Amino acid sequence: MPSAFKKALDSGKFVVTCEAAPSKGTNLENMKHHIALLKDKVDAMNVTDHQSSVMRYPSLGGALLVKEMGGEPILQMTCRDRNRLALQADLLFAASRGINNVLCLTGDSVMLGDHKDAKAVFDLDSSQLVAAIRRLESGKDMAGNELDGGVRFCAGAIVTPEANPIEPQLIKFEKKIEAGAEFIQTQAVYDLDNFKKFMEYARQFPVKVLAGVILLTSAPMARFMNKNVAGVTVPQDLIDEMASAPKGGALNKGIEIAGRMIRRIKEENMCDGVHIMAIGKEEKVIDIMAAAGL
């Protein structure tokens, strides 16, 4: 049976996903609070996998929590920390517990995280992980051995529409779709005219695209992303707009900007939905959606 998220994607409605960020440690109260707050407001919640290579509570545990609390999880899986045995095993576990949506990512370098001396794995890459999921669905593992009990996933991947140069990214994007990606959640986009151009190209492929929206919390945060986050470019006029906010009002300005962008994406029917990343401010997703008229 298709997952609830897959049904939402296929329904033609404007799909909204957001993130639940696992905690550093076993105190899950904050995460539970965000899940309870958002699970009925969005179509699915991504659970990040050691985001930025910082060791945390596992995405699998977080996705299970979303499921147990009645939400619809999207399990994020990076290729950074597990080889093909561990990735397949985790997929079997996910399937056995009703976690049926997976976002396949390469994963940041361990050098960017908090365990800089760790051995990076990258046994598979993101397109190979998508292919591995399709392989498991065929009833066999990657080594060709029969599975006792099958799996069914809605598998997705990411793309960076503002990457420079863009062409190598697009070739990888097409490989992910050929490998079997059904949905794409994009890296944050701020230049919507550029995103429209990307979508004119992406529309030719049989894949649902959710535009990534990262909540701006201050002008310095926007400048920090421009300097440090690959493929994210906050245009100067948005930085100026953030800087023009009255003292203490930057977050509200960021919510207003995110809401405005989502509204435009929806009104101009640019893509199939949005993926809202309110990093560290997950409770604000509700305000962003309200500002977007959702």
Added chain:
Amino acid sequence: MIRSITQQKSIEEIERLTDGMGRIFIIGCGTCVTLTRTGGAPEVAAMQQQLTEKGKVVTGTTVVPVACDNLTMDMLKEFQNPLKQADGLLIMTCAFGVQTIARQISKMVIPALDTLFVGKETGAGEFNEVCLQCGTCIIGETGGICPVTTCHKGLVNGPCGGTNNGKCEIDSNKDCAWTLIYNRLKDLGRLDAMRKYQKPRNHLGEPTPGKFKIPASA
């Protein structure tokens, strides 16, 4: 020419590794480490001075022509006495040299260098790793640029999302392998090669530790 690229360990680590050894013999090498200025004659002399200042007795020093060559043992024969007097050998060569010497002299060997990679000199004083010796070469499909070596993550199907302006997410001075490959294949009119899905790699093309014997002729 391929070179073994090395970097000198900190003097603190060398002190720790030589703790309890009052008498030290120092061996450098005239090949790769001379080129990288990590274990040639000037570096050996500087190390001798440093160790002497730390209160060690340096029983002798030499710079052998090619430490990883089996002839190294013959070169060391003339130093029998100072070698015998030493509590340990501080070896300022790459790990190939250290292991060549360790196999034949019954003394504790202390590497003074860390061996970083096998690479080549790509500019004055600049060295780059070009082959990881993975045993499953795919550069026939990538325009001769190795993504297994040149991409920080060893990705074989194109760039990750961390690439920015043609550079790598771990260092804005490092080229993104997949930007290089894309540009090369584009120039060659062979972008179709980049579009080809590469299956998961065989990570055991040659299981570690590598071992090879020339097959007996039939």
